[in-house]
Amino acid sequence: MTVPLAGIPLADHEAVYAALEQAGFTDLWSSEVAGTDAFTPLALAAAWRPRLRLGTAITPVFTRGPGLLAMSAAALAEAAPGRFQLGIGASSPVLVRDWNAGRFDEPFKRTRDVLRFLRAALRGETVDEVYDTFTVRRFTLERPPAVPPPVLLAALRPGMLRLAAAEADGVILNWLSADDVCTALAELGERRPAFEVAARIFVCPTEDADHARALGRRLITGYLTVPAYAAFHRWLGRQESLGPMWAAWAAGDRRGASAAVPDEVVDALVLHGSPERCRDQVRRYADNGVDVPVLALLPTPELTAGGAAALAGLIPRLGPGDAGEGR
Template sequence: MTVPLGGIPLAEHAAVYAALRRAGFTDLWSSEVAGSDAFTPLALAAAWQPELRLGTAITPVFTRGPGLLAMHAAALAEAAPGRFALGLGASSPVLVRDWNAAPFDEPFKRTRDVLRFLRAALAGQTVDGAYDTFAVRRFTLERVPAVPPPLLLAALRPGMLRLAGAEADGVILNWLAADDVPTALGALGERRDGFEVVARIFVCPTEDATHARALGRRLITSYLTVPAYAEFHRWLGREETLGPMWRAWAAGDRRGAGAAVPDEVVDALVLHGSPERCRDQVRRYADAGVDVPVLALLPTPEQAGDPADLIARLGPA
């Protein structure tokens, strides 16, 4: 499950994490956009639910210095030994440049360089040298984790997917349909032993299809008009179905862009229906090759109060 859940204060998530464990969820994965940072919700979970696995999906490679990112990862790996995975990604110009005042230059190289730096630093090596996108002078972690976390890479198109297959311990997929999974996995090339495939899946557990599709259209026009996601879906073969949305968006017609997204695209990318139906749709991702399907819950008209019942109906148990 993606955490934290919306509308519930972090201080009250102990009950949420307990409900997730009872329902059979094995992993908690955080994100980092404009809500909580990626590490704090997982640090709480490390103390409250020591049986659950933890992961970031994702931590941007531009918004922290390499040394600070290594320290964040090492601290959480120490708090949850053998249960933490660090997911890295380039993120987007809006998050990096517009919100964090950092340059968004050469995202592929920066991601590759941070991945290589962390591999060495989290193993306890002294890192001293220049990468293509930054230089580090004699950095050594003072608290090296006994179990270095696996490093997973968020990837969309073939170049980053090949990098993940060649150098990371897993890949994190996002904004794709179950039928798209084989295309993405086919671009990974040869993988390391134990390589893991994680996918974030947007789920709106309501039988109010009008609500779910309206919310899905807003999300799709917000995300899939970002250049990297637009190119990803062109590569997946959606030029014809999403082309009208992209053209309307480029012309400044936000309302028209949303209206141009076909129902079948919304239904493929934002799962909806009863919790049980959503759970069955998530299983299609696992059948297609995803090892860790990560639900991202979206608000529903029925949403109110204690989420334990909804969690139980969505959970594999």
């Protein structure tokens, strides 16, 4: 499950984490956009639920210096030895430039360089290296983790997918359908042992299809107009279905762009229906090669009206059941 959950104070998440574990969820994965940072919700989980696996999806490679990113990852790996995975990625110009006053230059090279730095630094090595996008002089972690965390790479198109396959411990997919998984994974070639595929999957567990599709259209318009995601979906073959959205967006017609997203695209990218139906749709991702399906729970009329009681009733219906069932 993606954490923290919207509408619940972070200090109150101990009960949420307990309910997720009881329902059979094995992993908690954070994100980092404009809510919490990627590490704090997982640090709490490391203390509260010492059996759950933890992961970031993702920590941007531009918004922290390489050394600070290594320290944050090492601290969480020390708090949750053998249970933490660090997911990194380029993020977007809006988050990096507009919100964090950074430069978003050469994202592929920056991601590759940070990946290479982290692999060395988290092993406790002294890094004294001139990379293409930055230079590090004699950096050594004072507290290298006894169990270096795997480093996963967020990837969309072939170049980043192949980098993940060659140099990372896994890959993180986002904003794709169950059928799209096969297209993405074909770029990885033969996977190395222990290489993991994680995918964030947006889930709106309500039978109010109008609500789910309206919310899905807003999300798709907000995300898939970002150049990297637009290129990703062109590569996946959605030029015809999403072309009118991109044209309206380019013309400054935000409302028209949202209205132009076809139902079939929403239904493929934002799972909705009963919790049981959503769970069955999530299993299709696993059937197509995803090792760690990471649900991102979206608001529903039932959750809004029912509050904590509705959430408590929903979590077991979304979960995989017996915690021993595995991912």
